[in-house]
Amino acid sequence: MTDTNLLFSEEHIARRIDELAGEIAKGMPRDVLIVGLLKGSFVFVADLMRALHRRGAAPRIEFMRLSSYGLEMASSGEVHLLGDIPTDISGREILLVDDIVDTGRSLAYAIALLKQRGVLGIRTCALLDKPSRREVEVPMDFVGFTIEDVFVAGYGIDYAERYRDLPHIIVVGQAE
């Protein structure tokens, strides 16, 4: 990978997450329950929760695992639940966090599932948003960066399980 593939540097991501945490801390309860979607969001959630802590919040953390892309650049279009939240979340304010929102199917699936469980409210947060790829309408409350229709990796996000360990985000190809 050469530097020309660099989309967002480590510093750029950190600065944006600090700003996002400011917006979230202002708009949500101090003990907001973050529900991260695995695996892609784990690095983002880890940094976001600490940025929220620095803003005076004390978030709780849970994760839900949804089916992945497999080894392709295009989603199968079907979402499956691979791992659920172990605790009762009724009456809680949820911040649903994903790495990227692409077609919107994963987020729509997670929202529907959480709503069935009597949560008080759900707000959504994604580090990256690709609105040009949307197939299902989903409400986006907090977005790190809006990007073009390119396939990205790094910062927890994979391409065929590679590049999750990169501290920055790169473009690995044109989607489709």
Ligand code: IMP
């Ligand atoms: P959606 O259900 O189509 O919105 O897809 C969401 C999921 O697809 C994200 O949580 C990512 O895990 C994955 N995804 C979407 N775009 C990319 C990408 O550019 N690189 C890596 N994974 C992606």
Ligand code: MG
């Ligand atoms: Mg994901």
